[in-house]
Amino acid sequence: MEFLFVFHKDYETFRLPELDSVAKLLNVQISYSGTLEEDDIFLVVKCPSEQDATNIANRCILLRGVYEVLSTGDTYENLAKNARVFIDQNPNWAERYLTENTTFKLNVVTFGKKRPNKQELIDNFMHLPWKGKVSLESPQLQFDVLEACTLPRDKDFMNPKTVALYFCRKISDSARDLITKYDLKQRKFIGTTSMNASLSFLVANQGLVTSKSLIMDPFAGTGSLLVSAAHFGAHVIGSDIDIRVLRGKQYNYKKKEIIKSLKTTEEKEQWKEKQEIKDKDFNIKVNLDQYGLTKKAGLDLVRIDLSQTYAWRFANNKIRKGPALDAIICDPPYGIRAGARKIGKEESEIKIIPEEKAKDHIPSRIAYEPEELMADLMEFAARSLVVGGRLVYWFHCGPDFIEDDLPKHPQFKLISNSIDVMTQKQHRRLITVEKFN
Structure with missing residues (x-):
């Protein structure tokens, strides 16, 4: 099975070593082609199962999340049309995720570009056969439109170029909250x-x-x-x-800051006397x-x-x-x-x-x-x-x-x-x- 792994841009050279190490410690066989360059955040990874992909994400620090790709396209309109084709061609998938007893959220996430009118972009996907109820706070399912942009060669900061556009079902967040x-x-x-x-x-x-x-x-x-x-x-x-x-001893820098903040010598001595009792356990x-x-x-x-x-x-x-x-x-x-x-x-x-x-x-x-x-x-x-x-x-x-x-x-x-x-x-x-x- 193929999944889209989305990374943060910090510590670029650490991202693939962490991914490989986490896969090894979880005994999960993964494969991917190419390397992540400095500006890259998307990586298609082959993984045995969705649960394995989730387990990897739950351990990685440099990941944003893991997704199932439903469609790609060069514009939002084509992306939405291709999403409808995917749903029509995969009725079993639709029966599992597009049901009346589920809650969902549809979101637009952009990287390298600001989209002030995201609701207009979301409207492109309103024709899909949604049956569940919208829940912005705690949805059971989350569908994301992921757009990655980069500056053209002439470095026109006002018009970054879209280099990747995905419509996805979000599978898991990462361990970034740690x-x-x-x-x-x-x-x-x-x-x-x-x-x-x-x-x-x-x-x-x-x-x-x-x-x-x-x-x-x-x-x-x-x-x-x-x-x-x-x-x-x-x-x-x-x-x-x-x-x-x-x-x-001598490593409590927060203690030194507190002492500096005290105004009189008497206050400092009184604080030190009380602190000596705690130092042995600090x-x-x-x-x-x-x-x-x-x-x-x-x-x-x-x-x-x-x-x-x-x-x-x-x-x-x-x-x-x-x-x-x-x-x-x-x-x-x-x-x-x-x-x-x-x-x-x-x-x-x-x-x-x-x-x-x-x-x-x-x-x-x-x-x-x-x-x-x-x-x-x-x-x-x-x-x-x-x-x-x-x-x-x-x-x-x-x-x-x-x-x-x-x-x-x-x-x-x-x-x-x-x-x-x-x-x-x-x-x-x-x-x-x-x-x-």
């Missing part, structure tokens, strides 16, 4: 490196995260990626070299609690130095032998916003830490070069991921990037490479690799 639900502006615990909801859920989809997954972020920070994985029911593990990150767990995910996710927080990869050894046991992680998702620190560090000392001298101070002691740290960090990350992933498990990570680079710049490992194959242009000189790429042996 972006609003998990918006960072509403998050209780954030920092400068917290990743927005759109990208966090794209990482989770690339990692094939399900309710049966064991997921780890070795650079957890404020837990943005862990929250998205936990939403899909995964058990999540977060680690970081900085114990203050895991405890939440960390990544607060974000999972906010969305009711803590119990389901079974959050574990571990302080670890990634350079010491031998620290992660999964014991052979009756439950699960050997590697245990289904995916590693992370945004490694590259020095752009937060430089990477590892445990060590510049000097050769060794100081003995008194036993009474050992519990809260924070070891000295030295710079962790990006090449060394990535080599350790790949080795850690090779040791701890199951076969078929994925490592999904952000790779910061410049505009002169070539694929040979990516770290290599004999146990991984490249699945996708999508670019997010942050500034003219600073780009980042979402890299997905899969362990194959």
Whole structure:
């Protein structure tokens, strides 16, 4: 069966990798021809069933929705005529959807062009054999006219050219509402490196995260990626070299804003005294609690130095032998916003830490070069991921990037490479690799 998949225009190079990954995690065989260029939003996809298409849409962030195409045409008049031909030639379809006991809505959706008089366009379809009742609020069926426009070569902004025109039955919306639900502006615990909801859920989809997954972020920070994985029911593990990150200290930027807003020193001191009681519970767990995910996710927080990869050894046991992680998702620190560090000392001298101070002691740290960090990350992933498990990570680079710049490992194959242009000189790429042996 063929369906029309309609995409948003943001994160263009992420759209097909997300679609392919979601289809794989749902075990749905899909096929399509061509690639989505920057201005393209329509893609015809072959899918086994309508339910499979719906399941894919319900997981994708970059989709608008999935449709059954009833007719195409070069004008609204021809589109409506072709729709009538389709209905007359498919009586079984009409008996199923154009019945008296259904409610429906007819809508015109334009991309790249404004249509101020949509009702005049809808009037073209009034001759169709509608039998149900119109419901604008909660219809059982929705029929959309989809029009995509683009600027002609002379860039006449007042007269964009129609490049695609479809009359469709809407099958399903996407999971786009997750972006609003998990918006960072509403998050209780954030920092400068917290990743927005759109990208966090794209990482989770690339990692094939399900309710049966064991997921780890070795650079957890404020837990943005862990929250998205936990939403899909995964058990999540977060680690970081900085114990203050895991405890939440010095990362509550909203708290600093509140303190700045207080006028007198006395007010600030009183507020700080009350807040100290809450600080011990103010960390990544607060974000999972906010969305009711803590119990389901079974959050574990571990302080670890990634350079010491031998620290992660999964014991052979009756439950699960050997590697245990289904995916590693992370945004490694590259020095752009937060430089990477590892445990060590510049000097050769060794100081003995008194036993009474050992519990809260924070070891000295030295710079962790990006090449060394990535080599350790790949080795850690090779040791701890199951076969078929994925490592999904952000790779910061410049505009002169070539694929040979990516770290290599004999146990991984490249699945996708999508670019997010942050500034003219600073780009980042979402890299997905899969362990194959």
